[in-house]
Amino acid sequence: MNQHILQGRSVDEVLWFRRRSVLRAAAAWTATGGFAGALAQQRSNVVELRGDVLLNGRPMRPQQFVQTGDALETGPDAHIVFVIGNAAFQLRQNTRMAVERGVTLNTVSLLRLLTGAVAAVWGKGTTRQIVTPTLTAGIRGTGTYLEVRPQEDLRTYFCNCYGVIDMAAGRERVVSESEYHQSFWGEPAPVNGRLLTPARAINHTDEEMEFLAQLVGQRTPWQVAGRRGDHDGSGYMEPQPGRTHPAAR
Template sequence: MSQHTLQGRTEDELLWYRRRGFLQAAAAWTALGGWGAAMAQQRSNVVDLRGDAFVNGAQLRRDQYIQTGDRIETGPDGHLVFVMGNSSFLVRQNSRFVVERGDTLSAVSVLRLLTGAIVSVWSKGPSRQIVTPTLTAGIRGTGVYTEVREDGRSYFCNCYGTVELVAGRDRTVSRSDYHQSFWAEVAPRDGRLLTPAGAINHSDEEVELVAALLGQPTRWQELGRKGVKDGAGYMEENHPPHPLVR
């Protein structure tokens, strides 16, 4: 298992993928043809569900279909994995978010995360965004981990790919092969709302499995190696500093 650092999360939240039930569900999803087959056969796009989750205030059933425009919430024991169009999502407990509709019924234009945490993988496509109370991230095709903390700060890791980040007047373009991480602050720190962070609260295996639901490898799987998981985003051991380090 890859190295990971916990901060305000439990080991159990990151080890969900080891459960036999999820592995069987993920294998079945792939064997049955993934998203396209689920649409054609009018099957649920819920890959895995544990504990309580709610859609538009009603209890989510395992055989239910999540649509763009839905308001989704997980309970204290809730855990949800689903696929929508060319994006896949792993939702941690105590999360509240909305998947806003894009050009088609199955296209997500905005993932609006209010509380909690989500691992998500986005195939290349039209402009899309992840929005939190303190951050806007423009997605171009990437795997990311997003968390809204109890203190109001947002944590964002560009696990691989290219993302444009905006927090107040601060903005940067993140290009990452291996976990480039940021804080979006509630109030400026040293005059900035967008600050560097370490890689916390998510594992390589989680991102790999969420990507696999779309039939995609991660960047480190493509390269056949991993870098230093310090939040700077590079493969090389002697790498440049985080792009926000002055």
């Protein structure tokens, strides 16, 4: 298991994908046709729900369907895994998030994370956005993990696990190109004059990104390449002499 440094998260919370209930649910999801099967059979697009989760302010039931325009909130020790179109999401405990509609009802145009943490895999498509209190990210097809930290004035941790992302904070703009976890802090106030600063890879695993990718019929770049990289947040599987983190340029 390739786990990044833990910072304010428990081992059990990060290794959610190992639970038998999750593995059984994922196998059933794949066997019944994934998201297309859920639509055709009028089933829920929730792969697993654990603990107290609010959907648009009301307690959520496992058979309900999460769609664009909905707001979700997880309680202590709760989490939810669901799929909308070609995007898969896992919300950690104590998370508040909304998904906004794209060109169709089943296309997410924007993920707005208010607090907490979410891992997500996005299939290829038109540009979509992730918005937090301290940064904005424009994505196409990629894997992401992000946290908004209320105890740190809503400081944001953002990892481009793979893909190309246009990162913005205030007037700062950088392009993140990653094959293996390129990580940033979105700072609530400038640090050495910068609102986007380099970060280590923390609080998520290669395997959970692989798990989410599988739910939408994808494989991560490191699966395709058959190797892993360093967990240093640089975005590369192998050292790249002379190339620096985009937030350090």
